[in-house]
Amino acid sequence: MTVVSDEQLLARCRAGENPAWNELVERYSRYVYAICTQGFRLGDHDAEDVFQDVFTRVYTHLDRLREDASFRPWLAQLTRRSCLDQLRSSAREEVADEVEPADVDETLSLLDDALTVHTAMAALSESCRDILDRFFARDESYRVIADALGLPSGTVASRISRCLDKLKPLVEETGAAARPGIG
Amino acid sequence: MNAFDHEELGRLIAALRPVPAGWVRAAQELPAARLAIEGIVSRAVADAAYRDRVVADLESALAEEGIEPTPAVLDELRERFLSD
Numbered sequence: 318m319t320v321v322s323d324e325q326l327l328a329r330c331r332a333g334e335n336p337a338w339n340e341l342v343e344r345y346s347r348y349v350y351a352i353c354t355q356g357f358r359l360g361d362h363d364a365e366d367v368f369q370d371v372f373t374r375v376y377t378h379l380d381r382l383r384e385d386a387s388f389r390p391w392l393a394q395l396t397r398r399s400c401l402d403q404l405r406s407s408a409r410e411e412v413a414d415e416v417e418p419a420d421v422d423e424t425l426s427l428l429d430d431a432l433t434v435h436t437a438m439a440a441l442s443e444s445c446r447d448i449l450d451r452f453f454a455r456d457e458s459y460r461v462i463a464d465a466l467g468l469p470s471g472t473v474a475s476r477i478s479r480c481l482d483k484l485k486p487l488v489e490e491t492g493a494a495a496r497p498g499i500g
Numbered sequence: 501m502n503a504f505d506h507e508e509l510g511r512l513i514a515a516l517r518p519v520p521a522g523w524v525r526a527a528q529e530l531p532a533a534r535l536a537i538e539g540i541v542s543r544a545v546a547d548a549a550y551r552d553r554v555v556a557d558l559e560s561a562l563a564e565e566g567i568e569p570t571p572a573v574l575d576e577l578r579e580r581f582l583s584d
Contacts, residue, residue, distance in 0.1 A: 347516035431515035453513035
């Protein structure tokens with residue numbers, strides 16, 4: 318399966334193609350959400366404000382992004398700043414400088430690796446993407462997955478294992494391409 | 501990124517959970533929202549009574565255009581009216 322690069326997607330967004338914008342939002346929505354809720358521990362109400370603010374800024378600043386290959390770190394920085402603004406606006410004035418969680422860098426590094434894995438998943442078959450997402454990201458049980466996909470429940474674990482085997486080399490390939498400075 | 505086994509891959513897949521329903525759709529509607537904002541602003545420039553109604557109730561003006569009045573969209577519309 319051919320995966321459209323960020324650069325291609327951004328070019329199509331600038332050309333006004335709504336499907337490209339939809340794809341860009343879909344591709345990065347979980348990452349932005351995770352930075353808000355895991356990195357900065359925002360509740361869903363504040364996280365939703367930040368989420369919409371971030372994508373509004375992305376949309377309005379698309380023309381100003383100098384390096385399309387740097388979209389991902391730019392988005393992370395944009396989200397981080399927006400989370401800090403949100404925390405400062407709700408914190409008491411005297412503690413406003415101490416709003417950033419102590420372990421935020423560690424969490425954001427984990428989320429960056431997680432995004433690399435999810436990006437690599439895009440190159441898997443739809444059935445593999447679906448079963449891995451259901452089991453790991455949506456916490457669905459073998460029984461629920463088997464019922465939803467019409468599989469014998471005894472085969473779900475082995476299918477997940479086979480899909481992880483297929484994912485591993487894709488992650489190594491994607492991870493190399495996503496290292497800082499390369500994109 | 502370091503080498504990893506199935507457990508580590510699973511942990512990383514699990515780190516990016518689904519976004520609550522409606523958030524993605526609202527963000528995807530931003531291009532339409534911007535078009536609607538442009539339309540509201542243009543109409544308000546030409547029609548003072550309409551402008552007064554919009555300024556009094558931004559959310560209803562957006563709702564009439566079928567646009568979700570998210571805080572980000574409301575902020576943008578508010579800024580446009582303050583700057584115009």
